[in-house]
Amino acid sequence: MTPKAFRAVGAAFFSVASALVAQTPSPTPPAAPAAPITLQQAVARALAANPSLQSVHEHVSAVEANKITAGLRQNPNLTLYGQGLTLPETPNAPSGNPFFYSANVSRLFERGEKRRWRLDSANATADSAQSLYRDQQRQLVLAVRGAFTNMLLAKAALAVAEENLTDYRKTVDLSRSRLEAGDITQTDFDRIDLQQVQFESDADNAQLALQQASAQLQLLFGVDRPVPNLDxxxxxxxxxxxxxxxxxxDKGLASRPDYLAARQALTASQANARLAIAGGTTDPTLSTEYDRNGIDNSFGVSVVIPLRIFDRNQGEKERTRYETDSSRFAVTAARNQVISDVDQSWMALDIAQRLAQRYNSHYLDEAGHVRDNLQFSYRNGNATLLDYLSALRDYRAIRVNSLAANAQVWLAIHQLSFATATEILP
Structure with a gap:
């Protein structure tokens, strides 16, 4: 190959390489970690996108549409009738038989205020459905608050596990130095090194618990594929x-939507009972008619009044009376349930607060003090290995139990907020 041809090939290769480099997409920078969300943001996100809640909302809209049906009035009826309409055989021939045709308009008129009671029943039923929707919201908020608190607990437990692992690794490194200096035996060092697997296992389990808590919280958000960077x-x-x-x-009795729904269901039952009584009244049908018989015109009016001799709607009257009594007992049961839920939630909160107070004011500080003293003594050769490891296990257990006790207080507060259907904390 001549030098000129070689330079031409090189120039072509450089052009192709430059084009490939220009067409190669630049690497996508890694996604920035999402900003941590607060409890209020988590609740708002779940209320906006939870599919189960959206399903209940659509059902409420369907029940609301029943109010339109309940308020409709009876449609009039138009009847057209004709006979004897024959065509002549020739254009100039006289027509056949005298023709007859008529037009009739009729309408049923309801008595007993049936439309009013239908509207009252539909309105009360729609209000009850709306209250049950708010109760579904209340349950979703409780689930989100619980999942959020569990994720906070898992996050704190992971931090404790990583802190313990990091601190114990320093002990292992120091023990290795003492082994090399001849201060401890190989067996003592192996026993110390073997304990590290427990701290590593704690950190792995804490990481798994955090991922599971995150997935559970995102499920309430309506997310089909949880993201790993939720914080x-x-x-x-x-x-x-x-x-x-x-x-x-008092707050629970004033705000609980299920108790309000029970009272609204009683209102609907009472309206249905009045509607059943109104259903036993007679509804007349008024009609007017125009007739054309040949060259004669006529006009008439008629009234049809059913005779309620046998069917006076006795069955519906009896059924709705029992339904009203049932709804009245349901209101009493719902009120008792509110009081019971609030009292039980309050007692659970009181126990959780006392347990957390004991850990936070006494046991946690004491366990940390014992751990620090034995750690210092062991690293300086003034404490046994068994004493030091026992102090580490005690401190780890007390620290995790303290976090769990604090989380239990928050879960009890969320349960009390759920029982009262209010925000207990401002």
């Missing part, structure tokens, strides 16, 4: 409640 922010420190148990009971 939450908040505190597990137990707060002080601004109300008493009696005030909580």
């Amino acid at each position: 939450v922010t908040g505190t597990l420190d137990p707060p002080q409640l601004p109300l008493t148990m009696t005030e909580a009971e």
